[in-house]
Amino acid sequence: MKEPGTTSRLARIGGTLMGGNSRQYGMAIALVAIIVLFQMLTGGLLLTPLNVTNLIMQNSYILILAIGMMLVIVTGHIDLSVGSVVAFTGAVSAIMLTSWGLPTVVVVPVALLLGALIGAWQGFWVAYVRVPAFIVTLAGMLIFRGATLAVLGGESVAPLPQALRDIASGFLPGRGGEGLHLPTLLLGALGAAALVWIQWGTRSRSRGYGLPVAPAPVTAATSAVTVMAILAFTYVLADYNGLPVVGLLLVALIAGYSFVMRSTTMGRRVYAVGGSEQAAALSGIRTQRTTFWVFVNMGVLSGLAGIVFTARLNAATPGAGTMFELDAIAAAFIGGASASGGVGTVVGAVIGALVMGVLNNGMSLIGLGVDWQQLIKGLVLLLAVAFDIYNKRRVATRPAASAASRPDKGGEGAGGGSPHPAGKERANR
Amino acid sequence: MRQEERRPAPRGGPLLSMRGIQKDFPGVRALDGVSLSVAHGRIHALMGENGAGKSTLMKVLSGVHPTGSYTGEVLVDGEPCTFSGVADSERAGIAIIHQELALIPQLSISENIFLGHERARYGVVDWGATHARARELLDRVGLDANPSTPVSALSVGARQLVEIAKALAKRVRLLILDEPTSALNEAESTRLLELLLDLRDQGVTCILISHKLGEVVRVCDEITILRDGRAIETLSVERDADGTPSIDEDRIIRGMVGRELDQRHPPRTGEIGGVRFEVRDWTVDHPDGSGRRAVDGADLTLRAGEVVGMAGLMGAGRTEFAMSLFGRSYGRYVRGTLLKDGAEAATGSVAEAIRSGIAYVPEDRKSLGLVLDDDIRHNTTMAALDRVSSRGVLNPGLEAVEASRMSERMRVRSQGTTQLVRTLSGGNQQKVVLGKWMFTRPELLILDEPTRGIDVGAKYEIYLIVRRLAAEGACVLLISSELPEILGMCDRIYTMCEGRITGEVPGEGADQETLMRLMTRTGGHP
Numbered sequence: 001m002k003e004p005g006t007t008s009r010l011a012r013i014g015g016t017l018m019g020g021n022s023r024q025y026g027m028a029i030a031l032v033a034i035i036v037l038f039q040m041l042t043g044g045l046l047l048t049p050l051n052v053t054n055l056i057m058q059n060s061y062i063l064i065l066a067i068g069m070m071l072v073i074v075t076g077h078i079d080l081s082v083g084s085v086v087a088f089t090g091a092v093s094a095i096m097l098t099s100w101g102l103p104t105v106v107v108v109p110v111a112l113l114l115g116a117l118i119g120a121w122q123g124f125w126v127a128y129v130r131v132p133a134f135i136v137t138l139a140g141m142l143i144f145r146g147a148t149l150a151v152l153g154g155e156s157v158a159p160l161p162q163a164l165r166d167i168a169s170g171f172l173p174g175r176g177g178e179g180l181h182l183p184t185l186l187l188g189a190l191g192a193a194a195l196v197w198i199q200w201g202t203r204s205r206s207r208g209y210g211l212p213v214a215p216a217p218v219t220a221a222t223s224a225v226t227v228m229a230i231l232a233f234t235y236v237l238a239d240y241n242g243l244p245v246v247g248l249l250l251v252a253l254i255a256g257y258s259f260v261m262r263s264t265t266m267g268r269r270v271y272a273v274g275g276s277e278q279a280a281a282l283s284g285i286r287t288q289r290t291t292f293w294v295f296v297n298m299g300v301l302s303g304l305a306g307i308v309f310t311a312r313l314n315a316a317t318p319g320a321g322t323m324f325e326l327d328a329i330a331a332a333f334i335g336g337a338s339a340s341g342g343v344g345t346v347v348g349a350v351i352g353a354l355v356m357g358v359l360n361n362g363m364s365l366i367g368l369g370v371d372w373q374q375l376i377k378g379l380v381l382l383l384a385v386a387f388d389i390y391n392k393r394r395v396a397t398r399p400a401a402s403a404a405s406r407p408d409k410g411g412e413g414a415g416g417g418s419p420h421p422a423g424k425e426r427a428n429r
Numbered sequence: 430m431r432q433e434e435r436r437p438a439p440r441g442g443p444l445l446s447m448r449g450i451q452k453d454f455p456g457v458r459a460l461d462g463v464s465l466s467v468a469h470g471r472i473h474a475l476m477g478e479n480g481a482g483k484s485t486l487m488k489v490l491s492g493v494h495p496t497g498s499y500t501g502e503v504l505v506d507g508e509p510c511t512f513s514g515v516a517d518s519e520r521a522g523i524a525i526i527h528q529e530l531a532l533i534p535q536l537s538i539s540e541n542i543f544l545g546h547e548r549a550r551y552g553v554v555d556w557g558a559t560h561a562r563a564r565e566l567l568d569r570v571g572l573d574a575n576p577s578t579p580v581s582a583l584s585v586g587a588r589q590l591v592e593i594a595k596a597l598a599k600r601v602r603l604l605i606l607d608e609p610t611s612a613l614n615e616a617e618s619t620r621l622l623e624l625l626l627d628l629r630d631q632g633v634t635c636i637l638i639s640h641k642l643g644e645v646v647r648v649c650d651e652i653t654i655l656r657d658g659r660a661i662e663t664l665s666v667e668r669d670a671d672g673t674p675s676i677d678e679d680r681i682i683r684g685m686v687g688r689e690l691d692q693r694h695p696p697r698t699g700e701i702g703g704v705r706f707e708v709r710d711w712t713v714d715h716p717d718g719s720g721r722r723a724v725d726g727a728d729l730t731l732r733a734g735e736v737v738g739m740a741g742l743m744g745a746g747r748t749e750f751a752m753s754l755f756g757r758s759y760g761r762y763v764r765g766t767l768l769k770d771g772a773e774a775a776t777g778s779v780a781e782a783i784r785s786g787i788a789y790v791p792e793d794r795k796s797l798g799l800v801l802d803d804d805i806r807h808n809t810t811m812a813a814l815d816r817v818s819s820r821g822v823l824n825p826g827l828e829a830v831e832a833s834r835m836s837e838r839m840r841v842r843s844q845g846t847t848q849l850v851r852t853l854s855g856g857n858q859q860k861v862v863l864g865k866w867m868f869t870r871p872e873l874l875i876l877d878e879p880t881r882g883i884d885v886g887a888k889y890e891i892y893l894i895v896r897r898l899a900a901e902g903a904c905v906l907l908i909s910s911e912l913p914e915i916l917g918m919c920d921r922i923y924t925m926c927e928g929r930i931t932g933e934v935p936g937e938g939a940d941q942e943t944l945m946r947l948m949t950r951t952g953g954h955p
Contacts, residue, residue, distance in 0.1 A: 202825075209826035265814040265821050272811055275800030282758060282789065282797055283812035283865075284780035342802050 026391075027334055027351050027384060034355060038362030045365050046358075049240035052233075057169065057312065059357035060246040061086065061305040063350060065328035066335070067257050068301035070349035071294050073332045074261075075274040076341025077126060077133035079295070081118075081140030082302045082328055086321030088144040089115050089306030094157040094316030097164060104163035112303045118144065119299020120292070127291035141325070149318050158315030168312035170245040180235070181242030188234025191251070192227040199223055246308055257346045270294060275342030330377070331356055334384045355380065442507050444469045444634050445490070445603055450501035452485055452494060459485040460499070461658040467603070467651075472625060472635045474645045477655035477685055478910065483638050486655070487605050491525040492518040505603075522602030526592045526609060534581035539563040541580055542595045566594040570624055584719070586617030593624065597633075604628070605636045610644060611744040614721070622648050640742040642678040642949050652676070654684040678949070679942065686912055686941035694917030695893050699900030701920060702733030706774075706873050706904055711765030713753040723749040723760045725928040731873060731904035736895060738919030738936065739908045740944050746928035747908045748792055751875045755789035756782035769872070783812060786872030790862055790879055792908075798862040801851040805843055806832040808850055808861055813869040835864040840890050856887025863894060874898060875906045880914060892918060912941045924948045 038046045045051060065082050072079045093111045096102045102110075118140070125136040174183035199219060206213050213219075237243050261267035272280040273290045281287045305324070310316050335352025337344030356377060363373045445467040452460040460482045467473045475483050488494045490503060492512030503510045505521050512518045515525075532541045539559045548558045563576035572590040580588060589609055596604055606625075610618040622644055625635055639645050645652060646666065653663045661684055667675040708731075713724040724746045731737055741747045752759035754767060756779030767774045767785070774785040782789075791797035799808050809832040810817050817828040832846045839860040843853060850861055859879060866874060876895065880888045895918065899905050909915050915922055915936075922939055924932040924947035932947035 205826045206829070209830045211826060211829050263823050263825070265818050265823060268807065268811075268814060268823065271803065271807070272800055275803050276796060278797050279800055280811075282755070282779060282791060284756070284778075284783045285811075286778075286780070338802070342800060 026387065027336065027348070027355060030384075031351055031355050031358065034358050034362070038358065038365070042362065042365045046362055047236065049236050051361070051365075052236050053240050053244060055357060055361055056247045056250070057244055058361065059353060060168065060244075060250060061309045061312070062324065062327045062331065062357065063250055063353045064253065064301050064305040064308065065324055066331035066349040066353040067253055067346055068298040069325075069328040070332045070335070070337055070344050070346055071257075071261070071270060072133070072298050073274075073329070073337040073339070074270055074341060074344045075291055075294050076277070077291070077294075078329065079122070079133065079137045079140075079298050080325050081122065081137040081144060082298065082305070083321035083324035083326075084141045084144035084148065085115060085118050085299065085302035086306040086309055086324055087148040087316075087318070088118070088151070089303040090310035090320055091148045091151045091157070091316040091318075093164070093307055094160060094310055095151060097160055098157055104161060104167075107164070108167075108307055111307050112300050115299040115301070115303020115306070116296050117299070118302070119296040122299070123292035123295030126295060127288040133295075148320070152316060152318050154318055156315050156317040158313075160311065160314050160316075164307070164311045165314055166245060166311075167249075168246055168308045171241040172243045172245065172248065174242065181238040181240075184234050184238040184242040187243060187248075188230050188238075191234075192230040195226050195230070196223045199226070249308075254346060254350055261346055271342055273341075327353075327356060330381045334381055336388070339385075352384075443467055444506060446504045446507075447486070447490065448502050448504070450486065450489055450499055450503075452489060452499040459658055460489070462501070463655065463658070463660045465653055465660060466663075467634060467636060470629060470632055470634055471650040472629050472637055472648055474649040474652040475636055475638045475655065476640075476645060476652060476681060478912065481655040481685075482658040483655055484607065485658075487525060487607065487636070487638065490518065491515055491523060491605065519599055522600060523605065524596035524599055524601040524603070525605040525607065526589070526596065527607050532580045532588055532591060532595075535579060537577045537579055538567070538574060538583075538591050538594075539576040541591060542566060542576075542598050544595070546599070562598070563594070566597055567591075569597060570594045571620070584617075586613050586621070589613065589617075589621060590624070593628075597628075601633060603634045603636065605638070607638045608640065608743065609637070610639065610641060618644065640949070642681055642945075645681070646674050646676060646678060652681060654681065656685065678946070682942050682945040686945060694914070695889070695896050697736075697899075697920065698896060699734045699902070701735045702902065704730050705733045705770060706731040707768040707771075708754065709766045709768065711750065711754065711767075712763040713749060713759065713765075714761040714763055715749075716760045722763075722928045724753060727765070727925075727928075727930050729923055729930065729933075731906060733902045733904060734899050735920045736899050736905040736907055736918055736936075738915040738922035739906060739925060740912060740915045740922055741908075741910075741925035741948050743910065745925040745948065747925050748877055749928070750925070751789055751877055751906070751908060752791075754782070755779060755787055755875065758789075783869055786870075787875065788812075788866035788869050788871035788873070789875045790859075790866050790877060792877040792881065794859055794862045798865070799850050799858060802849060804847045804849055805836055805841065805853075805861055806846040809835050809846070809864050809868055812865055816868065831868070835868055836861075839864040839867070839894060854887075856883040856891075859883055859887065859891065860894075863891065867894075867898070871903060873904045873906065875908070877908045878910060879907070880909070880911070912944055915944070916941065924950075926950055 035046065065086070069079060069082065089111045092114060093107050096107045096110065097104065122133075122136050122140050125131045126133045172181070172183050172187075174181060199222060203213050203219055214222075234243070237247070261270065269280070269285050269290050272283065272285055273287045277287050280290075306321070309320060313320070331352035332344060332349045333339070333352065334355055335344070335348030335350065337348065359377055359380065360373055363376065368376075443466045445465070447463065447465045450460050450463045450465075451458070463482065463486055465475075465486065475486070477483050485494070489499050492515050495513045496503075496511040503512070505523070510518075510521055512521070518525075533544065536544070539556075542563050543559055548555050548562060560576045567574060567576060567590075570590045570593050572587055572594070574583065574587060580591060583591065593604070609621055613621065625637070626648055629635060637645065637649060649666055651663055651665055654661045664676055664680070664684070669675075708727060708729045711724055711727040712722065715721045715723045727750055729737070739747050739750075749759050753762060754776060756776055758779060767776050769785060775781040776785060776787070795801060800811070806829060810828050814823070817824055817831055829846060836843065836846055841853070841857050841860045841864065843857065850858055853861065863879070874895075879891055879895075883891070895905055895907070907915065907918055916939060919936040922934050922936055922944065923930050924934075924944055926948055931950045932944075934943060934947070
């Protein structure tokens with residue numbers, strides 16, 4: 001009898017730590033389990049400094065897309081065009097760099113702007129004309145794939161300037177010969193300190209408002225785990241070449257988007273529009289404009305992913321980015337997004353993308369072919385969402401039962417404890 | 430199919446009898462031992478206030494609530510019936526035409542009429558027979574339209590006729606019409622009622638649910654009045670040589686509202702001040718592009734500390750008025766102004782309306798008022814995020830404190846403000862919606878059916894909140910279909926019918942008969 005109580009309490013604490021999303025919490029545990037599993041299966045190859053660095057670089061563009069996709073899915077839409085937009089922005093960037101000879105510092109902002117325009121185009125149809133996003137972005141998938149072929153003339157453009165390639169495969173400077181990469185360790189320490197500061201700051205502010213807070217030892221333990229995780233991670237990176245440039249970019253994106261979605265009115269409005277568009281509209285939120293900007297944002301991030309992918313490949317190819325949209329969508333759903341909108345977090349999308357990434361990488365390391373990789377990834381997606389739905393249904397039936405058994409709730413139905421003659425109403429009938 | 434025109438000859442017993450029907454919903458007894466007997470070849474009206482149990486009774490009859498989900502028995506021609514779904518009741522010759530029509534707009538008239546029992550041979554549709562038979566049925570209901578016209582091209586009145594033709598195609602013996610004229614204009618209504626009389630003469634028995642007293646008295650042979658889930662009485666309407674009915678509208682109203690008012694509403698506490706809000710000539714068209722008026726030249730005034738009622742039957746235009754005033758959230762704005770303290774107040778968008786101090790608590794709280802998969806905290810602050818943020822950055826601590834303060838003030842029973850609103854009871858959900866709008870510090874609070882579907886305990890608490898808000902000097906506009914609520918709560922009452930304000934009476938001394946008369950007064954100003 002005692003066990004369910006303990007596990008549900010654990011789940012609740014876990015849920016609070018993770019922002020109250022059970023699937024996300026479950027997937028965080030699953031991610032750790034998958035890492036441990038492959039670490040054992042590969043005989044320690046998975047977590048070698050080289051491979052961890054590779055993991056980040058291989059998955060960077062999917063992570064970038066997954067963040068944007070999470071926002072789109074939170075508003076209750078979908079974007080099938082991101083793979084084609086990645087290819088198109090990559091192709092245009094490559095042309096600008098090679099044929100036109102423009103410098104990277106000019107090309108990158110132009111590519112982001114191009115992404116924004118594409119996002120605005122799709123957002124216009126979805127938000128204002130109210131064409132379903134599935135259709136708009138399916139069209140976009142074809143349009144921008146076609147545009148990519150047209151721009152490239154069906155051929156690859158390569159090689160590309162070093163400045164661009166550094167974005168995807170460069171490292172932070174500061175490596176002096178052998179030994180650990182000090183700037184990376186320093187950044188890790190700073191990051192850990194910042195997180196601990198935020199954790200304790202939130203706690204003391206909550207206390208200032210008289211809100212219940214976790215006991216100090218619990219917060220201390222959380223902080224300790226955070227610090228250790230970050231230091232271990234940066235230590236592994238520092239043991240190889242240090243923090244990749246794209247890793248820094250990712251950290252900034254994850255932190256920035258998490259902040260916007262959790263702590264700003266803008267983020268709150270995105271959740272409200274996805275949760276109930278009508279209720280949001282009747283609360284004074286400009287729902288169409290919100291949807292429009294979410295698509296613009298997706299376009300910008302697709303442009304960024306396009307640059308990173310092209311830089312990593314050192315080439316713009318007509319087939320670039322194929323199936324990226326599906327990886328990004330799968331990441332968002334594995335990470336706790338709801339297909340009906342209104343639910344999902346940036347950290348969740350990141351966890352979802354990492355689950356997929358580690359599975360890919362781990363299975364490659366132990367020599368499983370692409371056939372098995374696809375099959376297993378598909379099953380993981382299906383099971384993650386099915387498990388969550390099953391879990392939610394179980395939870396949904398519980399509060400009603402527990403409420404009925406609580407004496408203070410019993411009075412509500414019959415109006416027993418309320419200061420009005422409820423009995424009379426009954427007698428009148 | 431060929432025996433469609435042949436009907437069983439009227440026998441001695443009634444066509445339909447329902448005996449001791451009792452139906453419970455969680456926390457509510459919707460029907461409490463209702464018995465209903467409908468004779469062959471009659472038009473039988475079912476009347477009662479909203480929530481009296483008419484629709485539930487008809488859902489029991491049509492199999493929407495299957496046998497086993499209620500107690501009591503249903504007999505058709507003396508045979509006990511067990512309906513496990515609508516298909517079963519249709520086989521027994523019962524067809525129901527709902528307020529929301531069940532036609533598929535993209536399909537043609539013929540296709541709709543024969544949907545589910547297509548005229549086909551080996552699965553191949555015989556279009557010739559289909560159209561010919563459809564033509565016959567359309568003639569019978571008096572609709573002059575090509576059977577291959579898509580239903581989307583028809584007016585609401587014509588669609589209603591198609592629905593009846595569809596029922597006739599299924600060899601209907603008992604036709605149930607739920608508020609058939611609520612969306613029709615005068616001419617269309619008359620035509621529909623004439624058709625019902627014709628069908629009756631051809632042997633089709635009819636149950637008519639209607640709020641419009643005039644039409645009921647005009648066409649019905651019997652009237653059963655429901656109140657609070659019970660059948661109060663069944664009146665027989667006789668007509669003398671020149672067609673004057675033996676029952677007048679007042680007699681029906683007495684039956685419908687017969688309940689005594691008791692102490693179910695808290696007394697007024699504050700003082701009423703001067704005029705704060707004034708609505709002038711507010712006119713709105715329905716959004717369907719038909720040019721029908723939803724609200725027609727509504728004028729009203731609201732004083733500080735006053736609870737003003739807006740009474741009307743379903744479809745009178747009250748919700749349309751309120752939503753249109755609230756940032757033009759309904760229909761097409763035609764004209765009209767809102768004055769606040771004598772100066773024009775902006776209502777062009779919801780955000781502007783909120784800034785002008787208006788708050789609207791919608792009737793459909795689940796889809797319009799709340800984000801069900803979010804918690805109490807976020808729902809509470811949703812319409813006034815700037816109160817818990819600065820420069821766009823939320824202050825979660827402040828939000829938590831404000832939300833739990835509001836939650837306490839609204840007496841929301843929950844495990845805390847992080848509980849999802851989906852898991853709350855209806856009454857508590859409504860208190861969260863109220864809290865959400867109170868959090869915007871409204872000067873004019875519009876409540877649309879604030880106690881619908883809420884148990885009596887929570888109702889009283891909501892009344893207390895309304896009283897307190899008024900005592901603090903806000904204006905309250907209370908839209909309700911429950912006359913006792915209007916009479917118990919309001920200082921002044923407007924009545925609406927067909928988009929127009931048809932009366933204004935002081936709350937003191939008003940009675941339900943007077944209101945009901947004003948609420949059913951069609952055709953212009955008093």
